[in-house]
Amino acid sequence: MxxxxxxxxxxxxxxxxxxxxxxxxxxxxPHPDPGPNYARYMEEYSSKKAEGFKVELGPPIEAPKAENNSNDARGILxxxxxxxxxxxxxxxxxxxxxxxxxxxxxxxxxxxxxxxxxxxxxxxxxxxxxxxxxxxxxxxxxxxxxxxxxxxxxxxxxxxxxxxxxxxxxxxxxxxxxxxxxxxxxxxxxxxxxxxxxxxxxxxxxxxxxxxxxxxxxxxxxxxxxxxxxxxxxxxxxxxxxxKLGQYNLITFCLKNRPAKCIFVEKDLFINKLLEKYRYQDSEDVSEELKNLIFTQLKEKSKSASNFDACKQLCARRGAQVLRDAKCLVRLGWTILGVEFEQSILLWHIATDLCYNFDVKRNSNVVPNQNCKNSKQLSNYMLYLLVMCPFMLPNGIGQIRFQDTCAEAEDFFTERKSITDEEKACTMLLKVSTDISPSEVKGDRSKSVLFDACRLAKALQSMEVEGHWGTNEKKWELVSQVWVEMLSYAANRCRWSDHAQQLRRGGELLTHVWLLMAHLGLTEQFQISEGHKRAKLVVQ
Incomplete structure (x- = not known):
């Protein structure tokens, strides 16, 4: 023994x-590679030139590429x-x-x-x-x-x-x-x-x-x-x-409708805040439709990744290109351009929730389309990362923005006693007039984005009504694509050590997207190499 x-x-x-x-x-x-013998090559070049020959560099001889058996899984039943x-x-x-x-x-x-x-x-x-x-x-x-x-x-x-x-x-x-x-x-x-x-x-x-x-x-x-x-x-x-996909919803968290699991913990203790944060954390299975949405969009991006500069530009996208393609960047670009990443997450998360409630929950007979479901799932997942795994997102003040937004939402719900569930909360938020920008009224001391998100939701709804999109399917297609771009941006900005830590806890979709992007060429961790070439000396 x-x-x-x-x-x-x-x-x-x-x-x-x-x-x-x-x-x-x-x-x-790899093993040290000194390359072709430059000194010997130049000795031969100098000697031939001294003998009176006309010496030139011929076309380089490139090593043969390995065969690509990319079709080895096709047609197999x-x-x-x-x-x-x-x-x-x-x-x-x-x-x-x-x-x-x-x-x-x-x-x-x-x-x-x-x-x-x-x-x-x-x-x-x-x-x-x-x-x-x-x-x-x-x-x-x-x-x-x-x-x-x-x-x-x-x-x-x-x-x-x-x-x-x-x-x-x-x-x-x-x-x-x-x-x-x-x-x-x-x-x-x-x-x-x-x-x-x-x-x-x-x-x-x-x-x-x-x-x-x-x-x-x-x-x-x-x-x-x-x-x-x-x-x-x-x-x-x-x-x-x-x-599994972690889920977190800001409005559900602010309503405080879920009973405490431990009745012996006083409300003023720090541990109660910690337990409360975990109490509103949920999880869902990752659907095949969501995987297909992510893969299709990344595969389409991959076709443009022809060189390093193109890859760098593709990896830096976090929603603006989707808005540009949909010809609504002028109207909605303020939610992405010139703002911090965690601010965009909160804006689009709340707006997605408000639109989802308006289109689906208020109309029980309406069956949400797949893009609507995917948008809701990705929206809650990105907020889950912001709240529970902030180290996986780019540096910023996400925690401060989240707590300030929650504080404003809780005050709004407390003043209106009739708000008891998420549906009523979303309805009342959409009724607030946002003709004047909230920053002009409140200043920038508070980092809350609650009513800025209401402005975004109203803009999305009005574009549908005004005929910019024929049906709400176009709207949800846009929202889902914005979320996929945000997801891929966050995946590429997360350090490998943080991805590795999450492998110990069952893994994250963000890590899978990061590695999938690398396989599709959407990464900055590669060098452009011309291969193993050797110059040929031509003597005339």
């Missing part, structure tokens, strides 16, 4: 060292084969794109290959690849998977299990008259517990994506059958991502 303990702590120490940022970065640095292809593709991309986690840059050819692959996929396949890829990243940073799935790891696992079982058998047949019954019982419990943990580790090992990857390569029928049987056990299913 002492040897087993040494193995366990040795594994943990080795994994911690490998996952450290310094060692992880060093492990991905067998789900098991298609899943195997997706898994293999996800691992090959993981080996390349894990450089992003060490703040290294990718080559233009890496981006081009990935771009081609994802341009030929649908949203379900694309997000599946990203999900598996992030699962590999989680295993590298937070588990012992890299060691356990190696040849050395397999040997150590066999030694550990066999030694634990042999100790149990030795104790089972040993004379135990010299020991008390309590000591014997405790020893049995500890040994049986150790064996169960070892067997559970083996089962988890066999059901992981790493094992599936190895089985796809070696085609071992017996192991594959055993792996399929183990993977079908509900307790050991590999749920790579929670597929």
């Amino acid at each position: 002492f040897i087993v303990g040494i193995i366990k702590f040795g594994e943990r120490t080795w994994v911690l060292r490998s996952a450290s940022s310094e060692h992880f970065r060093e492990s991905m640095l 067998d789900d098991s084969i298609q899943n195997a292809v997706i898994l293999n593709k996800a691992y090959s991309f993981f080996e390349i794109f894990k450089r992003l986690c060490a703040d290294l840059i990718l080559s233009f050819h890496n981006i081009e290959k990935s771009q081609t692959f994802f341009q030929n996929r649908n949203s379900e396949q694309a997000f599946k690849v990203i999900e598996i890829e992030l699962g590999f990243m989680y295993d590298v940073f937070y588990t012992r998977a890299v060691l356990v799935h190696s040849r050395l790891g397999g040997i150590l696992r066999c030694i550990s299990l066999s030694l634990t079982v042999s100790v149990f058998l030795a104790f089972l047949f040993k004379e135990k008259h010299a020991y008390t019954g309590e000591d014997v019982a405790i020893t049995y419990v500890l040994l049986v517990g150790a064996i169960i943990l070892e067997l559970y580790a083996v089962v988890m090992l066999l059901s992981s994506d790493w094992t599936t990857l190895q089985l796809n390569k070696h085609k071992n029928g017996v192991l594959k059958l055993f792996h399929t049987a183990v993977s079908s056990i509900p307790l050991v299913k590999n749920n790579r991502w929670s597929n």
